[in-house]
């Protein structure tokens with residue numbers, strides 16, 4: 145496009161050329177009066193005029209820059225240029241050949257040669273046009289001069305051809321210069337464009353960076369910074385300008401009010417030292433508005449440095465939360481196990497050799513689980529938070545309250561002078577936790593138990609103290625909850641024995657070391673055997689017979705009781721089918737079995753497999769089962785009753801003995817605990833209770849069985865009080881199955897004799 149412009153652009157020279165051609169043509173025509181010259185001159189005038197008009201049109205065109213139209217305009221120019229040059233050449237040839245007028249020869253040849261010389265510079269942008277014009281304008285004159293004869297003319301013709309050659313050479317080199325210039329201009333423009341683009345990108349990157357950035361030259365003057373730098377640091381935009389020194393920047397920072405004097409000094413000092421040492425500098429600064437920013441500085445090889453600023457407030461907060469979570473219990477904000485250990489370890493280290501003591505209290509909430517299970521986790525969580533608050537309020541600043549998860553709270557009490565200090569705190573804690581809680585509209589009374597271990601007496605490391613406090617807690621709970629116990633070495637031995645028993649019990653089940661024995665239940669009116677109670681026995685390979693009182697609680701805790709109880713039920717049902725018809729079978733059920741949903745189906749299966757009628761089976765449950773007081777308990781009992789199975793309330797009088805149980809649950813028998821029989825002869829209270837229960841049973845249509853009858857006197861007494869059945873060594877001890885069959889046979893024979 146630029147080259148086409150170069151053809152049309154020198155408009156004046158085009159006009160001058162056309163006017164000159166017209167004038168010379170008119171003069172040649174007038175001077176020679178030759179018709180050929182006249183025709184040629186007229187053509188020169190017309191073509192010249194057309195070229196001027198086309199140049200005007202080019203200047204006014206509406207579509208500048210279009211490549212297709214540029215080509216068209218080039219063709220038009222080409223045509224005009226070649227025609228005009230050819231006509232000038234022809235004019236020379238005609239003048240030389242058809243006239244002998246030297247003045248005319250001089251005028252036309254001067255015009256052609258001058259025109260040819262002008263073309264070199266004018267149309268060098270398109271060399272093929274210029275070369276053709278040169279040839280067309282000058283060569284016919286050379287031809288004419290050769291043809292006209294004469295040495296002078298021939299010499300002039302040759303010089304003219306040399307001139308044409310030189311002009312062509314000049315044209316081509318001008319063209320190269322023009323092209324080179326154009327290329328250079330274009331390259332420069334491109335380069336400038338690229339630089340501009342790069343600068344824009346750099347600018348955009350700086351502006352949109354999430355980090356603040358500033359760059360200092362080797363003299364420590366600010367050269368580059370971005371908006372984010374001002375945002376992150378809170379420095380006023382108006383004061384930060386290129387060329388400010390680091391010292392001035394410090395002043396600006398302090399004056400901005402966002403940075404304290406001390407922090408600015410520390411940060412700038414550190415970065416300056418690290419920059420001087422050629423290190424990568426990294427530091428953090430806390431702003432007066434509470435934010436934290438990080439600064440990292442990197443020295444540049446050619447001197448100066450770049451500093452990156454980042455607002456790390458959110459990250460710091462997250463780190464703080466994570467660190468807190470690692471040290472504290474999320475729900476209550478109390479110390480967690482790890483933090484508790486750290487505090488205990490350092491307190492124990494200080495304890496060495498001194499007169500001070502340290503106590504570890506392990507606290508367990510007595511009824512937390514049932515609150516959590518029945519009222520839901522939100523209430524459970526609220527309760528734990530409230531407990532944490534009360535514990536916190538009960539201790540001193542030097543003590544540490546921790547939660548290990550669930551309802552396990554632990555307190556490190558330090559320093560104390562004597563064990564009594566620990567007991568005093570434990571009493572305060574029990575008192576605090578036994579007061580009712582109001583959680584989300586629920587009135588909760590839970591109570592707590594605690595076990596205490598005291599260093600150095602009970603151990604000098606955190607784990608041992610915790611273990612011993614836990615053993616003491618176990619004892620506190622076993623002794624009836626709501627109390628605290630101090631650790632005693634015997635507890636450890638007891639715990640170890642219990643653990644050994646637990647292991648043995650598992651093996652016992654695998655090795656089949658259990659047996660079922662049967663004890664008669666006797667009708668007091670005629671001393672006839674109404675039924676037998678199945679009682680499980682464990683024949684330990686080395687310890688011999690182990691009492692169920694010892695292993696049943698362990699089996700309940702480990703869950704083994706579910707399979708063991710099912711096994712006893714199956715064995716006993718099969719055994720009872722060998723007894724005289726009508727002899728009932730009583731089987732104990734553990735509260736744990738009651739919780740397992742499979743109890744109903746286990747009973748059905750045992751009856752179905754043995755063929756024992758449901759009416760002969762009597763299931764004994766203790767008050768512990770009723771304490772669970774869940775809908776499931778009632779539903780299971782109702783289901784068992786519907787099967788035709790009888791239910792009896794075992795160990796009556798030992799637990800809570802709420803009479804409301806008798807109304808709520810479908811019992812057919814009450815078994816009065818043996819402790820009442822022991823005292824019946826000399827304790828009026830026991831006798832009164834037996835009497836009252838017997839009369840209650842009569843009114844409710846229930847049988848009343850008395851356990852533990854060992855003497856005839858006891859037998860007579862309970863019979864006189866109105867009880868209906870008895871169980872005890874007086875009537876027979878628990879015996880293996882083959883023996884109970886003998887006993888039952890003897891009973892049947894006695895009955896026959898009496899009859």
Ligand SMILES: Nc1nc2c(ncn2[C@@H]2O[C@@H]3COP(=O)(O)O[C@H]4[C@@H](O)[C@H](n5cnc6c(=O)[nH]c(N)nc65)O[C@@H]4COP(=O)(O)O[C@H]3[C@H]2O)c(=O)[nH]1
Nearest residue numbers: 679680691692693712732733734852853854871872873878
């Ligand atoms: N001192 C004395 N004791 C007498 C007398 N008459 C009976 N006994 C004992 O009193 C306990 C009566 O059983 P329990 O109250 O159901 O108390 C049972 C029962 O609660 C539990 N138990 C026994 N077998 C099973 C079982 O198969 N399943 C479950 N869940 N518990 C069982 O173990 C407890 C203890 O069972 P045992 O040691 O067999 O003790 C039996 C029995 O031997 C007497 O005149 N004097």
